[in-house]
Amino acid sequence: MTASEQTFHRSSKKDEFESPDFYEIDDLLTEEQLMIRSAVRDFVKREISPIIEDAAQRCVFPEHIVKKFGDLGVFGPTIPVEYGGQGLDYISYGLMMQEVERGDSGMRSTASVQGSLVMFPIYKYGSEEQKRKFLPKLGSGEFLGCFGLTEPDFGSNPSGMTTHFKEDGDHVILNGAKMWISNSPKADVAVVWAKNEQGRIKGIIVERGMEGFSTPEIHGKWSLRASITGELVFDNVRVPKANILPEADGLKAPMSCLDNARYGIAWGALGAAMDCYDSARRYAMERIQFDKPIAAFQLTQKKLAEMLTEITKAQLVCWRLGNLKNQGKATTAQISLAKRNNVAMALEIAREARQIHGGMGITGEYPIMRHQMNLESVVTYEGTHDIHLLILGNAITGIGAFK
Secondary structure, three states: OOHHHHOOOOOOOOOOOOOOOOOOHHHHOOHHHHHHHHHHHHHHHHHHHHHHHHHHHHOOOOOOHHHHHHHHOOOOOOOOHHHOOOOOOHHHHHHHHHHHHHHOHHHHHHHHHHHHHHHHHHHHHOOHHHHHHHHHHHHHOOOOEEEEOOEOOEOOOHHHOOOEEEEEOOEEEEEEEEEEEEOHHHOOEEEEEEEOOOOOEEEEEEEOOOOOEEOOEOOOOOOOOOOOEEEEEEEEEEEEHHHEOOOOOOOHHHHHHHHHHHHHHHHHHHHHHHHHHHHHHHHHHHOEEOOEEHHHOHHHHHHHHHHHHHHHHHHHHHHHHHHHHHOOOOOHHHHHHHHHHHHHHHHHHHHHHHHHHHHHHHOOOOOHHHHHHHHHHHOOOOOOHHHHHHHHHHHHHOOOOOO
């Protein structure tokens, strides 16, 4: 047991989660996909569920999970094996994110950032040398990475970024700052998006230890408390030109990374919703009021029936979107629909589940309030709920409403 593991109190409460499958969607999955889901589910029950309430209550990141995630293969699972990934399909990746977020949104954020926002851009836009140098260490969990796009003054409008660099011989000089960056205080590498002297957006790999590069942690969060969040600050940081992603040019590159991350979020939010539903169903069967379980009352059954309906719809959306991703056909708007719908759905289920749990729903005895607080971040990051509506509106009308 590592020193990090020893710092967490392990709950004696057994994780008895059972996945709802009202439309027998498991029949649509391959044997390999089912085995992958089972492996990650077992991992979550063994490694995350026993410590996550303690981690969230104390707002401490369980750092030892990073290497275990690497050993499990959840970092960059769609990246080819030769570069440290698993060479899996996108439904397998989605199922992994579903199970990890069933454990906790912050844990899924750690995995999503590593795979979709750090490994993916290096694989897609990096040089062969960059791929060989960084991807295997990121895939194994030896390195932790972060993604620097959002700035203090530019969130939903990343094209307005002010982080910039200028050439200086074999190096560039990077200045600026990024905000709300998952993993940053512990990250070994950061994929940072900045403008060159011509105003073009480029991707740069910034490494821990480069002079002038700092990653202050953001404190006082009421959400994603088991995740670690911070800033990226660049004060005349000298970065070798060899660390610039050669194939990334313009805003389209970081937005393609966000598409991958949003896809994982659509599956992840489904996992959080499933956990809230499963907990509410069990509690309703056990909690006795007026001489019978509250599951016997019509209003409780209505809540549970609506939860299951929305979860089933979201499962079908994820499965279909996963097939489109596997075929290389999934569009940004299709991914936006799934991310927006599934996160909103999960938030509503968390709120209804909290009511079923009554006062117990606000305690750490049950996962409901933790999921609910986490989802308040998930509904905002990787494109806010309203921005995704506008992406869909643009797809519907052909008219951009951002300006």
